[in-house]
Amino acid sequence: MWNKTSLAWFFCCGILSTAWCWTAAHAIGPTYDEPFYIQAGLKNWHDLNHRELLTQGTMPLPAEVQTLPLRVAEVFGSVDMEQDRLAWLPIARMANISFWWMLLWGSFRLGWIYGGSRGGCLATALVASEPILLGHASLAATDIAFTACLIALLAIFRARRDEPTWQRRLLLPAVFFTLTFLAKASAMLFTPMCLLMVELERLWSAGWRPWKSDQSPDEKCGWRPVLESGRDLLVIGALGIALLFIVCPRCLRGLLYIVRHQANCDAASFLCGEVRSAGFRYYFLAALAIKLALPVFVLIAVLLVLRPRYLLCGAFLAALGLLALTPGFRLQIGVRYVLPIAVLTLIAASAGFARLWMEQPAGWRRHLPGGLALALVLWSGISSFLVWPHGICYTNEIWGGTSQGYRVLNDSNYDWGQGLVELAAWQREHPEAPLDVCYFGTDPELTRLPIRSFPPAELITKERAQDASRGGFLAVSTNYCAIAPATHFLRTTTPYDRTMTFLIFDFRPSVDQAKR
Numbered sequence: 281m282w283n284k285t286s287l288a289w290f291f292c293c294g295i296l297s298t299a300w301c302w303t304a305a306h307a308i309g310p311t312y313d314e315p316f317y318i319q320a321g322l323k324n325w326h327d328l329n330h331r332e333l334l335t336q337g338t339m340p341l342p343a344e345v346q347t348l349p350l351r352v353a354e355v356f357g358s359v360d361m362e363q364d365r366l367a368w369l370p371i372a373r374m375a376n377i378s379f380w381w382m383l384l385w386g387s388f389r390l391g392w393i394y395g396g397s398r399g400g401c402l403a404t405a406l407v408a409s410e411p412i413l414l415g416h417a418s419l420a421a422t423d424i425a426f427t428a429c430l431i432a433l434l435a436i437f438r439a440r441r442d443e444p445t446w447q448r449r450l451l452l453p454a455v456f457f458t459l460t461f462l463a464k465a466s467a468m469l470f471t472p473m474c475l476l477m478v479e480l481e482r483l484w485s486a487g488w489r490p491w492k493s494d495q496s497p498d499e500k501c502g503w504r505p506v507l508e509s510g511r512d513l514l515v516i517g518a519l520g521i522a523l524l525f526i527v528c529p530r531c532l533r534g535l536l537y538i539v540r541h542q543a544n545c546d547a548a549s550f551l552c553g554e555v556r557s558a559g560f561r562y563y564f565l566a567a568l569a570i571k572l573a574l575p576v577f578v579l580i581a582v583l584l585v586l587r588p589r590y591l592l593c594g595a596f597l598a599a600l601g602l603l604a605l606t607p608g609f610r611l612q613i614g615v616r617y618v619l620p621i622a623v624l625t626l627i628a629a630s631a632g633f634a635r636l637w638m639e640q641p642a643g644w645r646r647h648l649p650g651g652l653a654l655a656l657v658l659w660s661g662i663s664s665f666l667v668w669p670h671g672i673c674y675t676n677e678i679w680g681g682t683s684q685g686y687r688v689l690n691d692s693n694y695d696w697g698q699g700l701v702e703l704a705a706w707q708r709e710h711p712e713a714p715l716d717v718c719y720f721g722t723d724p725e726l727t728r729l730p731i732r733s734f735p736p737a738e739l740i741t742k743e744r745a746q747d748a749s750r751g752g753f754l755a756v757s758t759n760y761c762a763i764a765p766a767t768h769f770l771r772t773t774t775p776y777d778r779t780m781t782f783l784i785f786d787f788r789p790s791v792d793q794a795k796r
Contacts, residue, residue: 286388289401293408294384296661297417298377304418304669305373309723310366311672311696314420316722318365318372321347322354334530337537341462342379342425346372366724372420379428380417384408386431387627393438394593395631396638402653403630407623409660412571415671416616423616426464430474430620431627432456437516438478438594450515457520462528465538469605470620472517474598479509481594542610549612550690550762564606567615570679570688572622573663575656579629582652583636590635596628614692616672670780672696686758686781695759697721699781703755704729706779713752713788718766720757731755739766742773746787755782 320332321343330340349371353359361368384404391403407413417424433456443449460467488505524531549559551566560566583591599621606618615622637649667674667682673694675685686694700723707715707729716734719726726733734756738748745754758781760766776786 283397286392286397286401290384290388290404293404294381297384297408297414298380300414300664300668300671301377301380301418302374304414304671305370307669307701308418308698309701309725310369310721311419311421311698312692312721313696314369314372315366315724317343317420317422318347318350318369321372322350322361322365325351330528330530330534334528334534335537337465337534337541338422339462339464339531339534340528341429341459342376342422342464343420345378345425346375346420349375369420373418376417376420376424379425382432383413383417383424383428383623386428386433386435387623389435389439390431390595391627391631391634393435393631394595394628395634398637398653399631399634402634402657403627405657406576406626406630406660409573409657409664410576410622410626411573411660411664411667411671411674412615413619413622413671414664415667415674416619418669418671421616422464423619426460426466426470427619427623429456429459429463430467430470431623433460433471434474434478434595434598437475438482441479441482446512446515450512450519454516454519454523457516458523458527461520461524461531461535465535466617468535468538470602472513473601473605474620474624475513475516477597477601478594479513481592481597483509545610547611547613551612552688553762555762559610559612561607563612564609564615564618564621565603567689567693568618568622568625570675570685571615571693572625572676573660573674574676574678575660576626576629578652578656579633580625583629583632587632587636590632591628593628593631595624595631599624599628614696615689616692672698673780682780686761690759690762695720695757695781697723697757699757699779700725700729702779703782706755706777706782706784707731710753710777713786714750715753715755716749717782718754718756718760720759736760736763736766739769742769745769745785749787751787751789754785754787755779756785757782 320338323332324330324340324344325347333340333343350361350365350368353368354361384407387407388400388404392400433453436456437453440449440453457471460471483505490503546557548555548557549563551560551563580591602618602621609617611617633649633653637646637653640646640649663674664671670682672692673682673685675682675688679685679688697720700719700721703717715731717731718734718736718739732750734749734754739745739756739760753776756770761770770783773785775783777784
């Protein structure tokens with residue numbers, strides 16, 4: 281699988297993307313969920329159980345990996361993490377890079393299985409330069425960890441399907457099956473669906489057709505291959521679940537919490553300026569169309585025109601299978617819930633394009649798709665460079681670009697509470713007036729900054745907000761653009777300035793009204 285060129289390409293993509301994540305991890309503040317993950321992860325290390333996380337429906341693997349360096353610092357460095365744990369947040373975020381490298385490896389391996397060496401290299405490059413993936417890889421959260429475990433499982437499962445002994449064919453996939461469940465409760469739906477779709481595509485590619493007679497001398501005919509595949513999938517699942525309960529005996533508490541939360545969730549969903557209490561059946565499809573960089577859509581369009589059958593590999597079928605599940609998801613607050621679909625689509629498009637590339641005759645006809653592939657990788661890389669460090673805010677050009685992304689998606693798609701660092705820098709440059717902030721997030725830095733917290737209930741009208749402010753600047757989280765009663769005020773008042781996740785209004789008495 282590996283040669284010098286592909287190995288060099290893999291490490292080049294990994295090192296450059298890690299540098300992006302390392303610098304971004306130091307440049308943005310805590311997101312809404314990270315303080316809880318750090319606190320609960322450390323408590324789990326102290327108590328040596330998973331109760332703190334599982335009672336909130338969070339599976340323990342990501343938080344415990346991310347807080348391991350912090351626990352080591354506690355033990356060997358005499359550090360009081362109760363006071364300093366968020367100061368160590370960039371270190372916890374960098375521990376998450378172990379999952380990022382797992383994701384890159386799984387993407388290369390699965391791309392190579394379906395598209396050869398060039399498919400693996402192109403998949404690695406597109407995954408490593410995808411802005412929303414880089415943005416989430418820079419955080420101490422669960423989404424990249426789960427995506428990495430799932431992609432690695434599919435790569436190992438598919439690569440070992442032809443092994444002659446059941447031990448080599450089933451044991452390692454069972455271990456990674458367990459890891460997906462330890463990473464996130466979404467594995468209850470995502471993992472079986474992906475394994476099923478990858479296996480069905482393998483059977484079809486191997487020549488299995490259900491209408492062929494069982495009496496045929498061909499072993500691939502009839503239903504016997506399906507029964508053998510079903511047996512293997514059941515064994516992988518049974519071994520994986522058994523190992524899960526051995527490693528995490530209380531895991532059922534976390535899994536049941538998510539089931540109940542999804543069933544009882546009544547949170548309103550925001551999409552393209554519209555709010556619905558019942559959500560949108562096409563929310564995640566739209567979110568992927570808005571948040572993914574355009575190069576992958578170019579690859580898909582080329583394949584649909586020239587070789588549509590090259591797109592129908594196991595990775596793409598797995599992505600379609602997962603997408604078919606999403607209309608039933610009631611919790612619609614971020615594309616992060618379907619990052620595996622994004623990665624599988626990148627891998628499938630890369631592998632299919634690589635097959636198209638390699639079938640071209642030598643000469644300019646082969647150089648042309650190679651040049652297109654390089655141009656698309658550069659396009660994706662430049663997009664990530666320009667959006668740094670706000671990868672989770674990235675919105676592609678068709679939907680107005682990143683600066684206007686808050687108008688089409690909110691919550692963890694754009695403003696996840698990470699913007700206080702940037703706002704504090706803005707305040708240092710504008711010390712001439714007091715600053716009030718209407719903030720969506722959990723960053724404790726809010727209480728230490730020379731700013732006053734402003735209640736969202738006062739954002740009914742411009743006049744009401746002006747009366748409630750101190751006659752200075754008012755910074756409002758872009759998340760409130762979708763939430764009544766703030767919506768009308770924010771959409772009818774021109775901000776004085778902005779950061780990525782805050783709109784800043786100027787209520788100083790001396791400011792000429794014409795400038796607002």
